[in-house]
Structures are given as structure tokens and as C-alpha cells.
Amino acid sequence: MTARRRYWLMKSEPDAFSIDDLERVGTEPWNGVRNYQARNFMRDGMQVGDGVLFYHSNTEVPGIVGTATVASKAYPDATQFEPKSDYFDPKSTREEPRWFLVDVAFERKLKRTISLDEIKRHADKLGEDFALIRKGNRLSVFPVQAAQWKYLLSME
DNA sequence: GCCAACGTTGGC
DNA sequence: GCCAACGTTGGC
DSSP, X not given: OOOOOOEEEEEEOTTTSOHHHHHHHSEEEOTTOOOHHHHHIIIIIOOTTOEEEEEEOSSSSOEEEEEEEEOSOOEEOGGGGOTTSTTOOTTOOSSSXXXXXXXXXXXXXXXXXXXXXXXXXXXXXXXXXXXXXXXXOOOSEEEEOHHHHHHHHHTO
């Protein structure tokens, strides 16, 4: 039984980890997510092979800069157990880890950045439920519908 | 650097 | 279980 391929958007601050960094390393454990909703999407929703829109946040021109694929099932984020890590969580235990992640594999860089500004101008085509342009959205991992995935990449 | 919008924490 | 205080995200 094969699950239908799903699609996601994942944000990263390029100063911390950019699409170029992902291209260089090939595959990266998506560590540091400390939001329950985002964790649940990774832990409960993601399947190996799912498509990922790689988004640069908190930068001069925020927007979608590339695509990637989900390269592992969810497993505990090792940084939660490392006291010296910024992502250390003293309340998490190895028996019952609180935070999970997936590995993300580089696919390709877009020919140009699909900017947030441009995406907003196409809001009517993407539908009301596109989390990126919902007011006050701060979620760093969320699902994208197949039609939205197709439409966004057609803007390239 | 500012600040709105949220999510989390902890006192009660 | 409420909610004020605090911390974080992320656009601008």
C-alpha cells in the first residue's frame, strides 16, 4: 500500500540554514522545531518521498527558494537531549521524547525566488486556507495542497 | 530594530 | 482552569 504523496512548506532562516546549505550537505535532519503543531505534521503526517517547498524567512526577500523531499520517517530530535544545544529541552526524556524531526533531502533550487509579496498577490488563486498568508501565521511547517504546490511552482 | 500575533508558562 | 507575563516568530 502506497500513501499518496503529500506536500509541505518548511521555513528556514537563511542565516541559520539556507537552500545553499541544503544543496551542499544533500540531506539534513530538520532539527530545532519546538512547536507542537509543526512537530505533529512531521511526526504524524510526513511520508518518505513527500514534496517540500523550501522557504526563506526573516530575510530581505522572504519566499520559496527551492524544493526538497522528505527523506526519512519521523524520529526523535537529538538536540533536545544535548544540554549545550540551543534546542535542549530539560523536560524531554529518551524514553518519552517530546520533539521529532524528519530528514530533508535537497531536490533543486528554483530559477528565482517566489517572493512572499508575489504569493500574496496570487492569494485568490491559492485559496483562503494557504497557511503562509493567513494573518499572523508563524507556523514553520505546514501542509500544502497538491493544487497549491502546482500553482506555486508554475509561478517560477 | 520595531512590533503584532501567537504560543507557552506558571501563579493563583 | 484562567489569564497575565513572557518569549518567539517573522514581516516590515
